[in-house]
Amino acid sequence: MLFARTFRAMTDRFHERLAGRDLEPLRPAHGYVFRYLAAQPSATAVDLAAHLGVSKQAATKTVAELVEWGYVHRTPHPTDRRAHALTLTGKGHAYLRFADALWSELEEEFAAVVGAEQLTIVREALETYLADSKSEGIRPVW
């Protein structure tokens, strides 16, 4: 499948460049966690699980890793004493900025190879298709 291979090719490039600079073995799944936590102020592990389309246990495990590495901080939840509010640390935000820069670099390379107008059409087409699809979860479950 063309989309699978393209996804693979892009993430391969991404991690190739990431490997040079960063320390912890951040995996693609982590990227979605960062983005979600940046967007949702006091998200909990259960919220995250729903967003990622995995069990709450799996989400908790991933969060624990990111906390250990210093990307994420767990604070008492403002209104629910069972829960923890998850937020990005400074390191977490820094990583996100770096990743964004890297993705736009890759996108520029894509544009350089296939043409800028084509990239625009590709993006619009995929967004249209996805809007029509309402697929669960984010990760390409294999």
Next chain:
Amino acid sequence: MLFARTFRAMTDRFHERLAGRDLEPLRPAHGYVFRYLAAQPSATAVDLAAHLGVSKQAATKTVAELVEWGYVHRTPHPTDRRAHALTLTGKGHAYLRFADALWSELEEEFAAVVGAEQLTIVREALETYLADSKSEGIRPVW
């Protein structure tokens, strides 16, 4: 990532429809095995492993499953007595035809949503990009 989500959305649809009709729990990875075996007459497990970008043990395991289900047949290799030549059975070919029909159905739906000319542009753009990328393996390794 747009490509990951599109891939996910399409394979979700694919398996939704597959689930209705078929018996064995064929996973997306199997599709690539079928396609490879159909194209490469007396492929071995090691050939397949290289094609898929996994270890030979993993490839062997997958093949064993498909043999058990009657999709693949192992015959003595014509020139190398250590190896087995892998070929699709009638059932294997039948599945492949069915899967092809299903994919073109999905492609038509894609075209119906985003437009036929857009689909053509998307396909060409991704092929151009991939030709420029020489990424290892096929599966979106997560």
Next chain:
DNA sequence: GCTACTAGACAACTTGGTTGACTAGTTTGG
């Protein structure tokens, strides 16, 4: 305020891979 629900922790298990060691057959260079 009792009842039903929910966030998160802990544990056992499953899946789809991995690496390592080995056997039997193949290829190559002197």
Next chain:
DNA sequence: CCAAACTAGTCAACCAAGTTGTCTAGTAGC
């Protein structure tokens, strides 16, 4: 022509990333 190096496939131990199931403590709806 044969010994050394290599390769296909098997077996076994292990690992990573998920799963389900059960439990406790806290929350929310009448």
